[in-house]
Amino acid sequence: MDKMNNKEYQKYAEQKIPKPTYFKNIINAFLVGGTICLIGQIIRNILFRFELGEESVASATAIILVFIGSFLTGIGVYDTIGKIGGAGAAIPITGFANSIVAPAMEYKREGLIFGVAAKMFTIAGPVLVYGIGSSVVVGILYLMFTAGR
Amino acid sequence: MIKKRIGSQTIKFPNPPSIIGTSSIVGPKEGDGPLKDYFDIILEDDTWAQESFEKAEAKIQEEAIKLAISNANISMNDLQYLVSGDLLNQIISSSYTARQITLPYFGLYGACSTMTESLSIGSMIVEGGFADKVVCATSSHFSSAERQFRFPLEYGSQRSFASQWTVTGAGATILSATGEGPYITYITPGKIKDFGITDTNNMGGAMAPAAIDTISQHFKDTGYNPDDYDLIITGDLGLVGKRIVLDLMRKEGYDLSQNYTDCGIKIFDGVEQDTHAGGSGCACSAVVFNGYIYKEMLKGNLNRVLLISTGALHSPISTLQGESIPGIAHAVTIDNLKD
Amino acid sequence: MEYLIAFVVGGLICVIGQILLDTTKLTPGHILVIFLVIGVALGAIGIYEPLAKFAEAGATVPILGFGHTLSKGAIEGAKSKGLLGAFLGGLEASAGAVAAAILFGYIMAILSYPKTKK
Structure with a gap:
């Protein structure tokens, strides 16, 4: 044991870890992620029948999907979908909803302000920070590149 | 001066403390496992009607200690020390348990090594002649550990194949200066x-x-x-x-x-x-x-x-x-x- | 046909995420942030818009689409309102999803308790 240095041991320990079932995970991610997008498409097509504009339909679709994601998290189903689907459940906007609702529920016993409301963004907070932050940068860059024209 | 140590790290007890009673309480998943017949109590509800998982864990530890005492056919007054610990920040499960158990209390943090850490210290106390009987205990709860160390319960993540499942339960051991063993x-x-x-x-x-x-x-x-x-x-x-x-x-x-x-x-x-x-x-x-x-x-x-x-x-x-x-x-x- | 395209494109985006999850030490939280920023970048250089037109929900439902919405909003805001618009646009365009997540998240938290995983 003492003959091994840290690097050697880390490499050795890494080899002892069972490898993920890559193929199965990829297929499941594809099926779950694809299905959620398919449901999104169905919602979109239904909303277009109400003769809403593209932007309203996009927003409304997102809101409905967020509702579905939140609801399934609340009744304790989304963690199972996530376990099966992996990235297929995490990457769609329903996964974003799950990442908000799960900690909010978890910290209910710590109170409604510093529990639910504060912990709501433990996972989704960084998403909003980088998303909104980078969108402002994009807007400013756009102005800089088009200012001369 | 040092009489009971052998080699560089080991203690050999000339008058080995005896285990006179133990207890084990586990959650539903552990109670479904291969060792189910060996546990004293298997909970059907892992919150044990408490309002948080932390409270549930403290209750499990408290009941385990009381059960070990009754399994040993002694009473709380026969004990001199409680030596216990757990996984949560500031070992709250053990301290809230100790609040209910009227014994001088040594709180340990050894993470998952707490059982043998408490047995080691408990044995030294008893064998050293500082107490006649002590109780050593520890607990953990899947859901209280998960929220402290990993993700919220309802978060849809995949667990890696190297990852392990925190056991819900508690165990307690009564050590005595006299007894029939082990x-x-x-x-x-x-x-x-x-x-x-x-x-x-x-x-x-x-x-x-x-x-x-x-x-x-x-x-x-x-x-x-x-x-x-x-x-x-x-x-x-x-x-x-x-x-x-x-x-x-x-x-x-x-x-x-x-x-x-x-x-x-x-x-x-x-x-x-x-x-x-x-x-x-x-x-x-x-x-x-x-x-x-x-x-x-x-x-x-x-x-x-x-x-x-x-x-x-x-x-x-x-x-x-x-x-x-x-x-x-x-x-x-x-x-x-x-x- | 559009259903099939949405299914396949959405599925493939998730497959990229799954490969990253399984072959690196990244957590789902990391993947969400990375995909979102990539979405913002792809939207900014105009690559994502054609994909969104082609695959519709297949491109807009994954978090990449959320990023695209943000950068599209920021650019349109900048076009119409200048610097102020660059600040307002992204959040305006994505406000629905964020507000919904906050409201529904709060309601679900009040109504339900988390359960130990099986």
């Missing part, structure tokens, strides 16, 4: 070993070096060989850690292949119960020892056991800061004979 005959407190593993999904890999160090030191100090034990069992190294221990112990010159296993592997059926690398948590070695091992020793199916609870002494903050995981392992010999 006895604690040797203890080998371990040193921290850290080989730079930072992956908190690979606790087995992070703690295995500490276990290997403590086990081989125990053999060196006592002069015993693996064959001298009916069972050598680590706390919660899981499948990954067990492989490493078997492999590297062979390189150290000890063949453990005949009688070595891990509490984390014993407690769950990894395939049926989907626990990946096995069980973990303070309660893992606590309920396996106080349930399975103790009862098999009373039956005479096991006579000398080396129990090595293993702990990963990191925190969520050290993990975020990229620090590696310090591992620890304490070994305790439990023997039906006084040696």
Whole structure:
């Protein structure tokens, strides 16, 4: 044991870890992620029948999907979908909803302000920070590149 | 001056403290596992009608202590000290339990190594003549540990194959200066070993070096060989850690292949119960020892056991800061004979 | 046909995420942030818009689409309102999803308790 240095041991320990079932995970991610997008498409097509504009339909679709994601998290189903689907459940906007609702529920016993409301963004907070932050940068860059024209 | 130490790390008790009663309480999932017949109480509801998982854990520990006292046919007044610990920040489960138990209290943090840490300290107190009887206890809860160390329960994430499942439950052991055994005959407190593993999904890999160090030191100090034990069992190294221990112990010159296993592997059926690398948590070695091992020793199916609870002494903050995981392992010999 | 396209494109985006999850030490939280920023970048250089037209929900439902919405909003805001618009646009365009997540998240938290995983 003492003959091994840290690097050697880390490499050795890494080899002892069972490898993920890559193929199965990829297929499941594809099926779950694809299905959620398919449901999104169905919602979109239904909303277009109400003769809403593209932007309203996009927003409304997102809101409905967020509702579905939140609801399934609340009744304790989304963690199972996530376990099966992996990235297929995490990457769609329903996964974003799950990442908000799960900690909010978890910290209910710590109170409604510093529990639910504060912990709501433990996972989704960084998403909003980088998303909104980078969108402002994009807007400013756009102005800089088009200012001369 | 030092009379009871042998070798560089081991203590040999001339008057070994006796175990006079134990208890084990587990959650529903553990109660579905292969060791279900050995546990005293199997909960159907892992909140035990408490409003939080933390309160549930404290209640489980408290009830385990009371049950051990009644299993030993003694009363609370016969005890002098409570030695306990758990996984949660500031060991709240143990301290809130101690609030209910009117005994002087030593709170320990040894993460999942707490069972043998408390047995070691408890034995030293009793054998040193500082107490007649002490109770050693520890607990863990899947849901309270998960929210502290990992993700919210309803978050849809996949667990890695090296990851382990925190055992819900508690175990308590009553040690006495007099009794019919089984006895604690040797203890080998371990040193921290850290080989730079930072992956908190690979606790087995992070703690295995500490276990290997403590086990081989125990053999060196006592002069015993693996064959001298009916069972050598680590706390919660899981499948990954067990492989490493078997492999590297062979390189150290000890063949453990005949009688070595891990509490984390014993407690769950990894395939049926989907626990990946096995069980973990303070309660893992606590309920396996106080349930399975103790009862098999009373039956005479096991006579000398080396129990090595293993702990990963990191925190969520050290993990975020990229620090590696310090591992620890304490070994305790439990023997039906006084040696 | 559009259903099939949405299914396949959405599925493939998730497959990229799954490969990253399984072969690196990244957590789902990391993947969400990375995909979102990539979405913002792809939207900014105009690559994502054609994909969104082609695959519709297959491109807009994954978090990449959320990023695209943000950068598209910021650019349109900048076009119409200048610097102020660059600040307002992204959040305006994505406000629905964020507000919904906050409201529904709060309601679900009040109504339900988390359960230990099986």
